[in-house]
Amino acid sequence: MKKLSLILLILSLIFLGGCGESKTEKRDKLVFAQLSEPKTLDPHNAVDNYSQVAITQIYDRLFELNEKTTTVIPSLVESYKRVDENTLELVLKKDVKFTNGDTLTAEDVKFTLERAQENPKVAHLYKVIKEIVILDDNTLQIITEVPFAPLLNHLSHKSASILNKKEVLKNPNDYFNNPIATGPYKVGSWELGDSMTLVANEGYYRGSPKIKTVVIRGIPEENSRVIGLETGEIDMAGDIPPISWEQLEKSGKAKIYSAPSATTVHIGLNMKSPTLSNKVLRQVLAEAIDKKSIVDAVYLGKVKVANQFLAPPVFGHDTEALPQKYDVDEAKKLLEENGLVGTKLKISVSSPERVQIATIIQDQLKSIGIDLEIELLEWGAFLSRAGAGETEMFILGWSPSTYDGDYGYYPNLHSSQMGSNGNRTFYSNPKIDNLLELARKENDINRRKDYYKEIQTVLNEDIPLIPLYYGNVVYGANINLKNIEATGYPEFYKYEF
DSSP states (O other), X not given: OHHHXXXXXXXXXXXXXXXXXXXXXXXXXXXXXESSOOSOOOTTTOOSHHHHHHHHHHOOOSEEEETTTTEEEESSEEEEEEEETTEEEEEEOTTOBOTTSOBOOHHHHHHHHHHHHTOTTTGGGTTTEEXXXXXXXXXXXXXXXXXXXXXXXXXXXXXXXXXXXXXXXXXXXXXXXXOOOSSSEEEEEEETTTEEEEEEOTTOTTOOOSOOEEEEEEOOOHHHHHHHHHHTSOSEEEOOOGGGHHHHHHHTSEEEEEEEEEEEEEEEEOTTSTTTTOHHHHHHHHHHOOHHXXXXXXXXXXXXXXXXXXXXXXXXXXXXXXXXXXXXXXXXXXXXXTTOTTEEEEEEESSHHHHHHHHHHXXXXXXXXXXXXXXXXXXXXXXXXXXXXXXXXXXXXXXXTTOBHHHHHHHXXXXXXXXXXXXXXXXXXXXXXXXXXXXXHOOOHHHHHHHHHHHHHHHHHHOSEEEEEEEEEEEEEETTOBSOOOOSSOOGGGOBO
16 A cells, blocks of 8 residues: 555655646747837838837848847848959858748848838838849849948948838738738737737748747836846846845846946937037037936946947947036036026936936036926937927937948938938038038948947037936846847747756
């Protein structure tokens, strides 16, 4: 009888162990929280990071960027070569399938890039392309009007996500509600104002993702994202404030992943504003804002003060660049000498975290005689109003995901990009336009760096924007979630529980 009881006990333990293992294997749903839900799944209209998070999962691109090495690596491309300084020849991987079973062809690539050229939001990335020649179903040539140094970087941008030509033409109005693409996930459902559910593309050419369902939720409140990680309601979240890092890791429920990013958070100054068109006032603002106190108070010193617009990992960042001058006494003197004491301004922000930043700036400006009103807007409304020139000052992060200075400076400074295309300060300077055009045509690395160095020198003089700090990529994630790296966009297909 004792032997029988022992055998039954062992069998029950084996059974329970097997059940536990089975339960672990079945954990294949991930809930990801970010400040806002995606606004669009059209790669050519997505100018916000939160939409691009979803686009990254649904589509593939010809090239991807390795953020650790800041080098461009082939993705949908099997091989490539430079035929001459204006011609890039690409051979696509064979048998890559769209989610409807169609095979990826050079026609899809040509259609995608030509469509991008027609959209003013991203056309600047591709307008130098003169012609796309299809050699066969898997081979094409991209011919540029002039030598174009950042071409491979631009082909890794989210706006270069490859569309299915046939499906877009067949159903242009609904295609981007549930795109037919080649990426690791496809749309399962989309509840506007709440969340988007992605389901695994079982035919993905890199292999079926282990995470079968991803729910992307828009949760603007930082504390709610933190609490969600602690309770297990959320498995992974972005934009975790430094003050919560230790709290989360002590909870034993989550781990923090962080790394320097390509993001520069800055104050934009609307040059169309009658008040801010005064260059002396812009100089006063730059000299009166103590960036270090912002970094120390809001980010506990975990991010770096910015001395220029391009972050350190981005090509064109100048390690010897001089920052805009910080001198409160001179700022106060300039304010008084130019009759600007009592100036009233408004700064628009899109999150509680940036309200904290704005509050510190408000106190700093008040001490010299400037009244600053703070306006908190929902993310979509913020982008819309800033793009329409309806904000006076704003706080915004810009992350050139190509890791090239062209995508850092060009959309934000070139006069052709004013408004929602990127240049929300409505800055126009022919010298800057010329330098930007020269830099993108120049293949000599050192000469390109010199152009970007000169651009930053002019920016320090004109002050259309004030760089504040260089951001980090920060994720909080369930301790049982594996294979996570702090990259600009989460790569859900690589993860597993």
